[in-house]
């Protein structure tokens with residue numbers, strides 16, 4: 001499989017090049033040159049297939065022979081070493097629980113897959129890769145954990161001191177080994193600016209490769225299609241509608257890739273919070289990026305979703321074609337809280353605020369129908385403890401993965417919001 005850029009159809013690169021570059025030239029995004037088509041025997045065997053096997057079968061269509069089959073099978077087994085169960089919440093509505101990974105959010109899947117692909121390519125060339133990542137919380141922990149103990153790769157996380165939750169800070173600072181947390185005396189934007197300056201100015205003298213683990217990387221997108229096959233294999237129906245709580249629209253793009261490969265799904269719904277750029281686009285046919293507004297489902301506070309560019313390409317730049325496959329609705333925080341409360345009171349199921357937006361979306365789409373609906377539950381409710389407690393009066397139990405890191409000692413290096421300090425640290429370590 002080759003990859004093309006959304007902004008330059010003439011450019012074709014290998015999977016390895018697309019993963020290493022992250023962003024295509026002209027700030028385009030890499031997309032597969034063609035949609036994959038899964039073969040008949042895959043569909044015949046899908047029911048009962050394990051998640052790692054699905055990852056292997058689907059992933060190898062994208063990776064081709066760039067990673068040998070045995071290595072790739074092992075890679076998929078390491079990435080997908082936790083379950084993604086489909087849980088019946090009520091009547092015909094199911095929750096696909098994507099939060100059973102090490103950092104309890106769906107970004108684990110993409111971050112772990114990307115980490116191991118990059119680790120594989122580095123080890124083949126005996127290169128040392130250093131990932132610099134600025135985080136406001138969740139992405140950093142998924143990336144850090146994804147790269148933990150991956151040979152040939154170091155991760156340096158920059159996070160704003162005092163601006164992340166206690167659980168998030170523990171997740172960022174207790175990994176050890178090849179992960180270093182820099183606690184920056186500043187805000188998230190300062191962390192991001194420091195990383196950007198390092199990419200522009202730090203001369204690695206070719207000793208190391210400095211790279212980012214940006215969410216638009218194709219190696220984070222591809223594995224986000226795996227669990228859609230797994231969901232359909234569990235529901236054993238070909239007429240389900242799937243609702244994805246969406247921010248940057250990467251998760252739903254994974255679903256669309258799965259559908260284009262032949263996955264039997266009737267329709268998709270992209271549910272958003274008050275950041276309603278895409279619902280407005282489908283209503284008016286005009287895409288207007290907006291500044292983001294803060295909500296209780298804050299991982300979706302995005303006013304200009306980065307993967308819109310990929311979806312727009314997939315749907316031929318037509319809002320009509322887009323809308324034939326994806327409906328999109330926006331929900332308020334009040335609706336989200338009420339849905340969390342109702343779902344706990346009536347069905348004993350604790351939603352996180354993102355999953356609640358997903359449930360609102362699937363119920364709106366399927367109102368009056370008894371066909372099956374699946375929403376993606378993208379984070380464990382305990383990651384949003386405050387909102388969950390206030391909305392439902394219940395305290396969700398901490399999963400083992402989070403309990404374990406809460407007990408560990410925080411280790412961070414404090415730096416000022418000063419590029420010279422970051423540069424010195426990189427020089428001391430790598431030159």
Ligand SMILES: *Cc1c(COP(=O)(O)O)cnc(C)c1O
Nearest residue numbers: 246247248249250251299378379
């Ligand atoms: C990132 C994130 C989302 C949004 O996913 P996109 O791929 O950006 O649409 C939803 N829920 C949670 C918990 C997230 O961390």
